[in-house]
Amino acid sequence: MKTAENTSTYEGISTIYAKGASAYAKTPGLYVLASSNPGKIAEMREILSVYGINMTTKQELGVDIDVAETGDTFAENAALKATAICKASGLPAIADDSGLAVDALGGAPGLNTSSFGGEGLDSEGRYNYLLSIMDGVEQRGAKFVSTIVCAFPDGSLITAEGTCGGEIAPAPRGSGGFGYDPVFIPAGMDMTMAELPPGEKNKISHRGKALRQFTGLLQNRMSNIQ
Numbered sequence: 001m002k003t004a005e006n007t008s009t010y011e012g013i014s015t016i017y018a019k020g021a022s023a024y025a026k027t028p029g030l031y032v033l034a035s036s037n038p039g040k041i042a043e044m045r046e047i048l049s050v051y052g053i054n055m056t057t058k059q060e061l062g063v064d065i066d067v068a069e070t071g072d073t074f075a076e077n078a079a080l081k082a083t084a085i086c087k088a089s090g091l092p093a094i095a096d097d098s099g100l101a102v103d104a105l106g107g108a109p110g111l112n113t114s115s116f117g118g119e120g121l122d123s124e125g126r127y128n129y130l131l132s133i134m135d136g137v138e139q140r141g142a143k144f145v146s147t148i149v150c151a152f153p154d155g156s157l158i159t160a161e162g163t164c165g166g167e168i169a170p171a172p173r174g175s176g177g178f179g180y181d182p183v184f185i186p187a188g189m190d191m192t193m194a195e196l197p198p199g200e201k202n203k204i205s206h207r208g209k210a211l212r213q214f215t216g217l218l219q220n221r222m223s224n225i226q
Contacts (some may be wrong), residue, residue: 020147030054031150032061034085034095039178044096044211049203051215056091063088074098074111074147075159082151090153094214098146102168102181104128104139113180127172127183140167142184144206148214158217162209177201 031048033055035041041057048055058065067084071077074097076225082095099113109130111115117129143165150158165187170181174194181193186204193201202208 006107014225030056030091032063032069032085032089032091032093033057034081034093035067036092040096040098040207043198043202043205043207044094047211048094048215049207053215053218055094058085058089061089061091069097069111071097072111074145075149077111078147078149079151079157079159082149082157086151086153091194092150092152094148094150096146096148096207096210098144100184101143101145102134103141104134104137107198111145126181130168130180131171131183133207134168140169142166143178144184146206146210148207148210150214158214158221160210160214160217162206162213164204164206164209164212 007055031053033041033044035044035057036059045055063085065084065088067081069077069080071080078095078097081097082093084093085092085095099110101107101110118125121129140212146162148158148160148162152158166185166189167187169183169185169192172194173192174182174196176198177194181201184193185191185194186196189196193205196204
């Protein structure tokens with residue numbers, strides 16, 4: 001039996017799916033970015049647009065879905081997000097799951113990067129918390145990891161991964177980027193991620209590497225379909 005609540009939920013999902021189908025009809029090859037993070041969305045748009053990929057966001061489609069990240073790996077969490085948004089919108093969905101792994105902390109914060117230090121902290125609070133527990137630690141090696149998953153309406157997935165090695169800075173520097181960028185110095189560089197111009201950051205970043213690998217895999221997929 002359909003309850004009023006079930007009916008409302010079904011009609012809401014149907015409306016979202018219809019909007020996705022309509023958007024796809026107007027722009028063939030349209031992909032939806034399955035992220036709620038403005039910084040990630042901006043980077044994904046900038047990098048993917050170079051390859052001529054047409055994009056919208058789940059916000060622009062009205063897909064108001066928060067996906068529980070219950071996976072044991074970045075890849076599993078990215079797949080959960082991409083699959084959920086693909087099913088809700090009817091469009092291929094591209095999701096990112098990423099984090100910071102610090103050698104001296106045994107790979108932490110890892111999957112807990114966005115909640116590191118507890119509830120109620122903003123990005124500045126989280127990287128300052130990281131600096132506080134790294135105070136006096138000489139081994140400061142770390143890496144950023146990004147896994148990109150694209151889920152298609154036929155149930156298939158494309159998965160790509162990128163990493164960026166470096167070290168944790170002694171203090172935050174720079175105003176660009178987002179997240180832990182002000183306290184991460186990429187290997188072979190003197191500047192933090194937050195001090196780099198966006199274009200330079202995207203050339204070396206974990207997300208930039210993962211997205212470029214993804215575009216290659218996507219091109220292979222499209223060639224095989226044709």
